Every structure is written in C-alpha cells, then in structure tokens.
Amino acid sequence: MTESAKRGRPRTFDEDKTLDQILQVFWKNGYSATSLDQIAAETGLNRPSLYSAFGSKKDMFLKVVTRFADKMEAHLRDAALAEKGAKPQLKAIFSAAIDLYTGHTDITGARYGCFAISTLPTEILQDKDFKDALEAVILRMDTQFGQLIHYHGKGNISEAAAFEASQILAMVIHGISIRARMGEDPESLKMLAGCAVDKLVPV
Template identity: 60%
Template sequence: MKTESKRGRPRQFDEEIVLDQIMQVFWRHGYAATSLDQIAAATGLNRPSLYSAFGSKKAMYLKVIERFADQMHIHLREAGLTQTGANARMKEILSAAIDLYTGKSFHTDAAYGCFAITTLPAEIMDDAEFQSALSQVLTRTDRGFASLIRYEANGTMAEQDIQEVAQQLALVLHGLSIRARAGDPPDLLKRLAASAVDRLLPETSKSVVES
C-alpha cells in the first residue's frame, strides 16, 4: 500500500521515522553519492511526496544533520549523567559515542562513525550552508564538553584551560568517529578514549561536586 499522502489529505506517514530512514541513507553513502532513488527506496515514498514533505535533497540532508546533532546530544548527555566527576563522566560519554559509532545503539546497527563528521567535511568547500552546519556541530560539542568540565571543576580551573581541554576532547571524539568508520574494534577505541581522558582530565585533579 502506498504511504504517501494525496493532495488535501493528511500524510499517511510519520515524518520523524522517515527522516531517520533518510538519515541512514546519507550516513551510509554520504551526501554526494546518495540519490533520490535510494532515498525513495529506503522510505517507500515517491519523489513528489519527498519533495512535498522535506524539500530538496539538500534540504533533506540539512534536516537530518540537525536531527542527528539533537539525537547525539541527548544520547551523550544521558550517558554522562550516569556517573559523577569529570573523568568518569567523560569516559562514559566517549564510550556511548563509540557504541553509536560502531553500530551498537538504537541509532544505527552499522559502524558508520559520526554522521556529521564522516559526511559533512567532503561538502563544505563549495557550500556555505554545509560549512555552517559543520561549524555548528563542532561548536555544540565544544560547548557541551566545556560546560561539563566547568561544572565539575567547580571554580578550580581557569576558563582558558576549560576551553582548551574541551576542544582537545572534541578532537578525540572526532578521531574516534573516523577510526570507527575505518573498522577499528570498539574495545580498542574505548581503551584509546579512556587513556585520552586520563591525560586530559586526570582523576586527581577533579573537584568535589557540590551536593
């Protein structure tokens, strides 16, 4: 049975589910190599229905980049809340990211790495919107890590140090994404992540969190 809507009638599909299906296609193939026929096949919708609901191929891609960034933020935030202390929280966050990057989360069952980091860089040289989208993803990561470190440091770290450590940890996160897509096993990635956190946020330097 066709899932697209007819003119003047409510759509007969869940837009969020379809966006996630579109995301999987872009995540696997990248933006340039993804065709509308592949998206139509993955979603079960024809081109007119896709255009009507989500706009052009570029618009679809930008929508799912934003959706992935929101989902990633929630995924990592929830992981970090299971621990206390900057060192333990950051290790849990990176571990959760590795699970996602290697296909061990509900987001994907394939080792695709980070959707934004593995697909956006190839597109930014000739497109300001793609460049802005990547910049927003990077900035969001930097700010999230800095906020965690600032809270846990409780006034014991200079702001410049907080920003630099946050950016260094973000570099680790992005490197883990590339290595995951290249096929490195999760246990290796988690050892590398834990080692990096111990160097950048040693347990002996963490402060006592206010109760």
C-alpha cells in the same frame, strides 16, 4: 475548490521515522553519492511526496544533520547522568559515542562513525550551508565538554582552560569516529578514549 482540497490530503506516513530512514541513507553513502531514487526506495515514498514533506535533497540532508545532533546529544547526556565527576562522565560519554559510531545503539545498527564527521567535511568547500552545519555540530560538542569540565573544576579550572581541553577532546572523538568507520575494535577505541580523558582532564 474546497479549503480541504486546497490543503491536500493529510500525510499518511510518520515524518520522524522517515527522517530517520533518510538519515541512514546519507550516513552510509554521503551527500554527493546519495540519490533521490535511493531515498525513495528506502522510505517507500515517491519524489513528489519527499519534496512536499522535506524539500530538496539539500534540505533533507540539513534536516537530518540537526536530527542526528539532537539524537547524539540525548544519547551522550543519558550516559553522563549515570556517573559523577568530570572524568567518569567524560569516559561514559566517549564509551557511548563509540557504541553509536560502531552500530551498537538504536540510532543505527551500522558501523558508520559520526554522521557529521563522516559526511559533511567533503561538502564544506562547495557550500557554505554545509560548512555552517558542521561548525554548529562541532561548537555544540566543544561547548558541552567545556561546560562539564568547568563545572566540575569547582573554581580551579578557568573557563578558557576548560574550553581548550574540550576542543582537544572533541578532536579526539572526531578521530575516533574515523577509526570506528574504518573498523577498529570498539574496546581498543574505548581504551584510547579513556587515556585521552585522563591526560587532558585535571579533575
């Protein structure tokens, strides 16, 4: 057998695009309610091809958790860069998050809320890997909010106080995700987010 034959034929599909399709299936249905048949139907790939490219159903899910977190971080960072100061940047971040949660971005056109908050909590008691994945997403947001607040505090806000405010803001955005998935009006959610930023951020 030739070395080429051992390696198999090259893949003829776009792995990033396929991961995005897998993400949408899990995002809509959750982990437990998603079947490999649903993933195969959405991606147009059979099970052996899916296993070969992405591993098990669990492997696929954990891959798209990270993919979502990366996409969301880039989306929110772009929104923040258009503003100056902690409060304007945080309000822009919340507004961009609400657009994402309510299906008004190119990441998803559906009102699914936050992928991590919508899908991971129901699984964390059954599997430590899911718990670790959720903790990583939450810590990522806590840290980024905290760094932004501390930076703009210009020495007037301690790192500990900034991190405390960041954790509360993260809890607010997680609650907004749930309300967005329930169907609440995006503008009302943005008003609530703005109020939270005004009350919690002193700079």
